[in-house]
Amino acid sequence: MIFDVIQRSLKAPNRLVTVDELLGRAEGSRMPEVNPALLTEEIARQACNVCPTAAFAPAKPQEKELLALDYGKCIGCGRCFEFAAFSPAERLTNCGASKAGLVRYFDFEHAAEVQIRPDAQEARREIFSLVGRALNIRQLDAGSCNGCEAEIAALTNPYYDLERFGIHFVASPKHADMLLVTGPVTRNMAIAVKKTYEATPAPKLVVAVGACGCSGGIFASSYAVAGPLEKLVPVDAYIPGCPPTPAMLLTGILEVLRRTARLKQSS
């Protein structure tokens, strides 16, 4: 019987997706991509109006008023897709970014994206002297809807097979290099989140996952929410999405490792 199973799996085509095919992909996440050429002041205003979580908002990072798109707040509702300037993103480059790296700015007068250097919020140095090739992750649910859990669990299926990168999910924060935290941090979970953080050995790499992890998402204003996460513990990187797809999660986790490696080289 068991041989049937083995035979069946050996016969199956090799479906493991190469990392190059996954990195930066965002299909099925419903995160918006912006075509700045189609952007007008009126469309920018309407995008701000229809967005339920103020992911689209007017901003003035410099002297000029711009349209800001904060992926950390976006729940992928798709309301903005009714305007031609916005479409579902196929690629997303800011998974695993710093908080400032989640935000893009658009100049609706000149129909162009504006590059604003994110604050030099680089990853902390001490992390990287420790993280080499293997990475132990402790997933911590701080009151999520379980959408993020479903996608994180999917990382271990044969398509993504996270273990091939030397990345493992471990059962205790005491074994973890990284805390992968989902959910808006409910009041009822606040103490458990702090205790889990305290139980994690230094350097405690903390990654906030999903719209809830990044900003509180749709629950940001609830009476029962004590978060977002950054209010309770220091956060090193963010992975947006509601929920982030396995490709986005993988991109984010590997991006954190890449930043680490860069830091290590430069030190």
Next chain:
Amino acid sequence: MSSLPQERVEAPGAAEATRLLQAGSRLVSVFGAVEGDGTKVRYVVDVPGPGYRVLEQAVRGPLQSLTPIAPAAAWYERELQDQFAVKLTGHPDPRRLLLHDNWPREVHPMAAAVEPVPWADEPYQFLHVEGEGVCEVAVGPVHAGIIEPGHFRFSVMGDNVLYLELRHFYAHKGTEKLFQGTPVAYGQMIAESVSGDNCFAHAVAYCQAVEQALGVTVPRQAQLVRLIGLEMERMIAHIGDVGALSNDVAFVLPAAYCSRVKEDLMKASARAMNTRFWKGIAVPGGVTRAPAAEMLKRAVKQAADEFAKMANIILDRPSVQGRFEGAGVLRRTVAEDLAAVGPVARASGIITDVRHDHPYGAYRGLQLDVPSLGYGDVLARARVRIEEAAVSARLVFDALSQLAPGPIMAELPQAAAFEGFSAVESPRGELLYWVKGEAGKLSRCHIKSPSFQNWPALPHAVMGNVIADFPLINKSFNLSYSGCDR
């Protein structure tokens, strides 16, 4: 569900609910709402024959608890106490439920505006089993896997579980209050965030409730798309669950196989609908897009075939049978007392399925098989899921064959005031939304989630088993923490 009567009994709703429950009706939900200067409690019961009834009761003093005659009311009534400051007499376990130690006792979030709440340290009493050799094992809220938060307190004698107490609501997000003041056209976004892996069932239940309240008829094509989404969600859930059960008894190869089949269906959803979870598809009035039928047909057929073969391999294995059979038995009488729903109820011999009992949308007029088994053990719950996945595949296939070009959205009328409810069969069982509002905005939305209903049944299936079987039994229920805690 516009065809169902929604009868109002002006005076004592609680008395009428008591009478119906004593006469064999099933308790569906109990919830409160602040209306005008007072609080109203509504009892939803499923009366054999006529169907759902909503009974209203104004709160003018302490309410007589229904729990002694209908144990299924226990958590609902504790929630009423926490949220609405409703006082109950005769409740056998009046401890707080949703609000943990950090909430001051005088705070009742749904009864009044919540100002910044100071952090309190209110003691919570677990029930203790005493005697020589009895140990307590505390598990959670942070668990050892990629799982949601919740606390399990076992009292064990050696390996044997004498008593299990659940302490949940770590994921309580105040979701029902978030609906208040939300425009009707945005409510499904909150509904989609109640239980992520069942998000389409939540969105559809919400939309149907709004449509029922506003008297909207959804176009046939939109109803078909909803059925396709609901049944694909059920397939994805059941395939994942059966694989996870196999994993929990260390038969990991089929587990990996099932996770692959599940991922195939999610990828197919992403290709067909541009969303892995069918998010943003159901909106009040209809759906936002229809899938390409042929591609989905191929994906669903392949997934169903592969899963059926793999399920046979799992169930044929003696080491699997040895662990599944007789483990975690939920007796039918207990399941009935606690008004269990979904696959959990059906594996304990209760034939209940909203699609069959109260058909909605494209399920009207369908001849639906409701797989049911009497054993109530892990094996029965696994087999019910396997059979249901096959039924779902057939339903998706038939619906895809009926897809045709046509309208998928109906206009929503502006109503001065509206009130309505609707239930769907989510992968975990009966899911009911009740909405009320005026001028395009919601003033109250209540969610009866199948997990809230089924969690209290879990300890009854666990007690008497060895503690090492707990993960397996818990997985065979596969309840949502977030859906329960809201």
